[in-house]
Amino acid sequence: MRDDVFKAIDVADIDALKALLNKDPGLASSRSDDGLSVVLFSLYIQKPELTEILLEFKPELDVFDLAALGGVGQISHILATDPKAVHEYSGDGFSALHLASYFGNADTVRLLLDNGAEIDKIAMNGSGLSPLQSAVSSLHLDVVKILLEYKPDVNIQMVGGFSPLMSAAALGSFEIVALLMKYGADVFQEADDGRLANNFAASAGHEKLATILSV
Numbered sequence: 001m002r003d004d005v006f007k008a009i010d011v012a013d014i015d016a017l018k019a020l021l022n023k024d025p026g027l028a029s030s031r032s033d034d035g036l037s038v039v040l041f042s043l044y045i046q047k048p049e050l051t052e053i054l055l056e057f058k059p060e061l062d063v064f065d066l067a068a069l070g071g072v073g074q075i076s077h078i079l080a081t082d083p084k085a086v087h088e089y090s091g092d093g094f095s096a097l098h099l100a101s102y103f104g105n106a107d108t109v110r111l112l113l114d115n116g117a118e119i120d121k122i123a124m125n126g127s128g129l130s131p132l133q134s135a136v137s138s139l140h141l142d143v144v145k146i147l148l149e150y151k152p153d154v155n156i157q158m159v160g161g162f163s164p165l166m167s168a169a170a171l172g173s174f175e176i177v178a179l180l181m182k183y184g185a186d187v188f189q190e191a192d193d194g195r196l197a198n199n200f201a202a203s204a205g206h207e208k209l210a211t212i213l214s215v
Contacts (some may be wrong), residue, residue: 002030009042009050017050023059028057035091039065043103063088067096067112070105079115080206086117087164093125094134100148101131104140109147119152128158140176154183169201171215177209187213 001020005027008017018159020027030038040057042051059065063085066075075096089095097117100108109131113119123129132152134200148154157163165185166178177197181187187197195203198213 001027002032005030005038006041008065009038009047010045012047012050014050014053017053021053021189025057027057028054032091034211037062037065040068040099050132055177063096064090064094067099067108068103069102069107070108072105072107072111074143075108075111079111083115083178086112086115087121089124093123093127094129095121095123096132096133097121098123098129098134099141101135101143102138104135104138104143106140106142106146109135109143113146113150119147119150120156126159130156130158130164132156132164133158133162133167134163136167136176136180137171139171139173139176141173141179144179145164148179148183154180154185155189157191159191161190163189163191163197163211165189165192165197166195166200169197169206169209170204170205172201172209174206174212 001024005017005020008020028038039051039054042054053116059072063075064076086096095117097109097112100112120130130152132144132147135147144206155163165177165180165187168180198210201210201213
């Protein structure tokens with residue numbers, strides 16, 4: 001039954017999901033073998049209508065689900081009783097700060113940082129992602145601003161040698177590029193294949209941004 005829930009979400013079969021949950025409401029709290037919840041899975045694949053259905057059945061949510069959803073109050077309660085939760089990794093290798101950053105939950109990001117979350121914590125799944133890279137990759141400017149207040153390594157590199165600036169350049173975000181540069185992002189930093197931020201912008205068709213990054 002658990003696998004059926006994941007499948008229904010994966011193919012966005014609303015009727016099948018509702019039928020499964022009506023038969024067994026506890027399935028809304030289902031998790032994969034590595035601990036990934038169906039709620040977080042629905043968020044990853046950007047199926048908000050399915051997330052809403054799952055939440056109607058009041059699933060059990062952990063700090064990672066709440067970080068992705070933006071549950072500041074509930075996270076505050078968790079951290080009050082279990083402060084170490086801020087340092088833990090989800091089943092798929094992300095910290096709560098990674099998830100809050102990726103999904104753009106600015107208040108949650110600040111709460112986690114104020115409670116000791118490591119600003120440059122690296123994901124434990126082979127990606128090498130930092131929270132800053134997570135926020136940049138989803139173009140959450142407000143979260144990037146908050147993260148930069150806490151003095152992260154702005155030139156941190158993930159697998160492949162890709163920096164936050166390179167990601168912002170490839171995505172064509174003038175605002176994030178300018179902000180990262182203001183905080184010391186190195187336009188001459190190279191990825192593992194030798195490309196610079198301006199190369200990423202040019203390859204993605206952002207010629208004006210490439211020119212700015214070439215100066």
